[in-house]
Amino acid sequence: MAPKSAKKVSRNPELIRGIGKYSRSRMYHKRGLWAIKAKNGGAFPRHAPAPKPSLPITKSPKFYPADDVKKPLLNKRNPRPTKLRSSISPGTVLIILAGRFKGKRVVFLKQLPSGLLLITGPFKIYGVPLRRVNQSYLIATSTKVDISVVNFEKFDDKYFAKKVEKKKKKGEGEFFEAEKEEKNVLPQEKKDDQKSVDTPLIKSIEGVPDLKTYLAARFSLKAGMKPHELVF
Amino acid sequence: MPFKRHVEIGRVALINYGKEYGKLVVIVDVVDQNRALVDAPDMVRVQMNFKRLSLTDIKIDIKRVPSKKTLIAAMQEADVQGRWEKSSWGRKLIVQKRRASLNDFDRFKLMLAKIKRGALIRQELAKLKKESAS
Numbered sequence: 001m002a003p004k005s006a007k008k009v010s011r012n013p014e015l016i017r018g019i020g021k022y023s024r025s026r027m028y029h030k031r032g033l034w035a036i037k038a039k040n041g042g043a044f045p046r047h048a049p050a051p052k053p054s055l056p057i058t059k060s061p062k063f064y065p066a067d068d069v070k071k072p073l074l075n076k077r078n079p080r081p082t083k084l085r086s087s088i089s090p091g092t093v094l095i096i097l098a099g100r101f102k103g104k105r106v107v108f109l110k111q112l113p114s115g116l117l118l119i120t121g122p123f124k125i126y127g128v129p130l131r132r133v134n135q136s137y138l139i140a141t142s143t144k145v146d147i148s149v150v151n152f153e154k155f156d157d158k159y160f161a162k163k164v165e166k167k168k169k170k171g172e173g174e175f176f177e178a179e180k181e182e183k184n185v186l187p188q189e190k191k192d193d194q195k196s197v198d199t200p201l202i203k204s205i206e207g208v209p210d211l212k213t214y215l216a217a218r219f220s221l222k223a224g225m226k227p228h229e230l231v232f
Numbered sequence: 233m234p235f236k237r238h239v240e241i242g243r244v245a246l247i248n249y250g251k252e253y254g255k256l257v258v259i260v261d262v263v264d265q266n267r268a269l270v271d272a273p274d275m276v277r278v279q280m281n282f283k284r285l286s287l288t289d290i291k292i293d294i295k296r297v298p299s300k301k302t303l304i305a306a307m308q309e310a311d312v313q314g315r316w317e318k319s320s321w322g323r324k325l326i327v328q329k330r331r332a333s334l335n336d337f338d339r340f341k342l343m344l345a346k347i348k349r350g351a352l353i354r355q356e357l358a359k360l361k362k363e364s365a366s
Contacts (some may be wrong), residue, residue, distance in 0.1 A: 093337070141335065141337065142335050210337075210340070213344070214337055214340045214341075219336070229332070231332070231333055231334060231335060231336075232336050
């Protein structure tokens with residue numbers, strides 16, 4: 001096929017949408033189809049149809065269901081992480097609104113592939129560890145901490161997954177020792193990860209005056225504060 | 233107690249209702265019993281009901297319906313913006329705006345500063361009390 005030289009322009013100007021100026025017979029003449037046919041011995045040139053691939057021999061099924069089976073509707077959903085609010089960017093100070101740490105001001109690190117946000121207290125001073133939080137439970141302030149010094153690339157959702165323990169069959173004698181197995185000790189590796197993220201972060205926090213005490217204080221609504229009028 | 237601030241040509245007023253809330257304008261003409269023609273350097277001249285205006289103490293010297301250029305020159309000469317910002321009403325509005333735009337971090341720093349100030353005042357007071365008691 002010859003390459004398209006330019007954008008194909010219609011030889012039939014539009015009067016109104018859907019109605020062209022020239023009739024079918026006029027357009028036949030304008031396009032020169034009569035000339036192409038004459039050149040090719042009275043018929044419009046066609047190339048041979050592409051060879052149809054031979055279908056494999058299918059046997060008719062042995063079993064037809066008695067009633068029509070409904071096919072489920074097609075699901076073309078493309079899962080992707082939730083859209084990050086424009087006010088949240090790496091290093092933003094966020095206020096947690098629910099859960100164990102409600103009211104605490106924490107530092108945002110990055111958004112994980114599941115859509116949850118990775119945050120840290122940092123743990124040493126504020127008691128909030130590396131944690132995943134949903135965007136809906138956070139208020140973003142406009143205060144930002146310098147986060148370029150921290151390396152948090154290795155954290156993702158698998159890091160935070162619960163460890164699956166093999167179910168042990170409890171025998172008679174083990175009933176009394178059951179208590180010892182329940183305690184969950186945080187592995188040393190996770191403690192080291194927390195430290196590696198926190199130490200450079202704490203340095204950049206201490207660089208800004210009052211920021212350390214600011215993060216230590218919990219947020220609460222006082223008398224006269226109207227949340228819809230507050231600038232965060 | 234007679235009225236001190238009159239509606240007159242050249243009176244500076246503050247818009248207290250509507251889209252232009254908080255703007256300083258000059259009354260350049262009176263349309264009828266209820267409406268005035270107002271103008272400001274950064275807006276199109278428009279008619280406004282007196283109920284939308286709060287009169288200020290500031291009055292400038294202009295003729296009825298001056299041209300925009302004349303108006304701006306007269307406002308510069310009378311230093312309307314400067315006088316407004318020095319007046320207690322103007323200062324209050326500026327402080328209100330500043331307080332409303334405070335960040336969460338700013339509000340925290342403000343709280344620390346207030347506590348410090350209070351502590352100093354109480355120290356001084358304690359000192360004075362001690363001196364007067366002895």
